Amino acid sequence: MRVALLANIKPKENVTSPRGPFADDTFAEWDSLETVQAVCDALASNPNVECEIVEAVPEIALPRLMVRKYDIVFNIAEGMRGASREAQFPAVMEMLGIPYTGSGPLTLAIALDKARTKEVLAHHGIPVARFTTSSDTDAVLAKLLPGAEFPIVVKPLSEGSSKGVKNSSFVTSDAELRAEIRRIASSYDQPAIIEEFLPGREFTVAVLGNGNDARVLPIVEIQLTELPAEANGIYSYEAKWIYDVRENPLDIFSCPADLTDELRKDITETVLKTYRVLDCRDWSRIDVRLDRNGKANIIEVNPLPGILPNPEDNSCFPKAARTAGMSYNETMLAVLKAGCKRYGIKFSAND
Numbered sequence: 001m002r003v004a005l006l007a008n009i010k011p012k013e014n015v016t017s018p019r020g021p022f023a024d025d026t027f028a029e030w031d032s033l034e035t036v037q038a039v040c041d042a043l044a045s046n047p048n049v050e051c052e053i054v055e056a057v058p059e060i061a062l063p064r065l066m067v068r069k070y071d072i073v074f075n076i077a078e079g080m081r082g083a084s085r086e087a088q089f090p091a092v093m094e095m096l097g098i099p100y101t102g103s104g105p106l107t108l109a110i111a112l113d114k115a116r117t118k119e120v121l122a123h124h125g126i127p128v129a130r131f132t133t134s135s136d137t138d139a140v141l142a143k144l145l146p147g148a149e150f151p152i153v154v155k156p157l158s159e160g161s162s163k164g165v166k167n168s169s170f171v172t173s174d175a176e177l178r179a180e181i182r183r184i185a186s187s188y189d190q191p192a193i194i195e196e197f198l199p200g201r202e203f204t205v206a207v208l209g210n211g212n213d214a215r216v217l218p219i220v221e222i223q224l225t226e227l228p229a230e231a232n233g234i235y236s237y238e239a240k241w242i243y244d245v246r247e248n249p250l251d252i253f254s255c256p257a258d259l260t261d262e263l264r265k266d267i268t269e270t271v272l273k274t275y276r277v278l279d280c281r282d283w284s285r286i287d288v289r290l291d292r293n294g295k296a297n298i299i300e301v302n303p304l305p306g307i308l309p310n311p312e313d314n315s316c317f318p319k320a321a322r323t324a325g326m327s328y329n330e331t332m333l334a335v336l337k338a339g340c341k342r343y344g345i346k347f348s349a350n351d
Helices: 033-044 058-067 085-096 105-112 114-123 174-188 237-243 261-277 316-323 328-343
Strands: 002-007 050-055 072-075 131-134 152-156 192-196 202-208 220-222 283-290 296-302
Touching: 002 033, 002 058, 033 050, 033 328, 050 058, 058 085, 072 085, 072 328, 085 105, 105 114, 105 296, 114 131, 114 261, 114 296, 152 174, 174 192, 202 261, 202 316, 202 328, 220 316, 261 283, 261 296, 283 316, 316 328
Parallel strands: 002 050, 002 072
Antiparallel strands: 131 192, 152 192, 202 220, 202 283, 283 296
């Protein structure tokens, strides 16, 4: 089986952003060469798989996809430009009739837009925090979200990997609200999403498979109390990429999370309903936070989950899979197998 691993690879050093205004987290969504090679090696650990890395740059990827005749593409490409960037290559592959793993373009486009995601989920009765969007640098909370109280959370509308979710995103005044809207407009050239703060515990949940085979892997709890004293109570960019690093890892994750049967059932059912409503395919990681009543609310949906291979990097999808007894190789092959099954491509992940 010929598999193309389609990925955006981080440059070794930050260079001018291909997506407009430069920010220090410009390439946070992209994968390191270490991760991309680890995924390719994992797929090739099956003797029936030949894996080729294809960098998701149009001038490189399009000619290869059109002439190489891959059996399937293993897609982890985050895209380069625009609010629908994650959807662009999947749309091209559908146009060309090329099978690929993971969610389709509509799911990827919706999931990257935090407001559209919440609108769809709310329509289907799935709990989300009350929210609005704004580019108004003269905004006041009373007009944006009538009845809401500080603290609130202010984030870029269409970013992943905690891009733009800074410690300052935890906002306690109208002055801070306006400052965050200005920061997001300046650094990311997009509106802000303003959400009521959910004060409860936070979890991230890995899902693997499709249809009736879709299953939740052991739930990961994010222990925000383990962050430094200056950190606010959100899983920010600093928490993910600065405070918790390979050289000095924090004991910030608990997997499996310590849950009552009732809470585990609530989280699992809410996550699986979200997965199906948004038509996620093969795999996703879905972030959950409890409201003041202890009810599971969806924060974000990640159809292209982070998959750093080194356990010291605290990447949550591989962490959940390891707790379920799956090696990194087995996890990547399980995703490939799920994609092949959808297309009717014969493949055994155990060969």
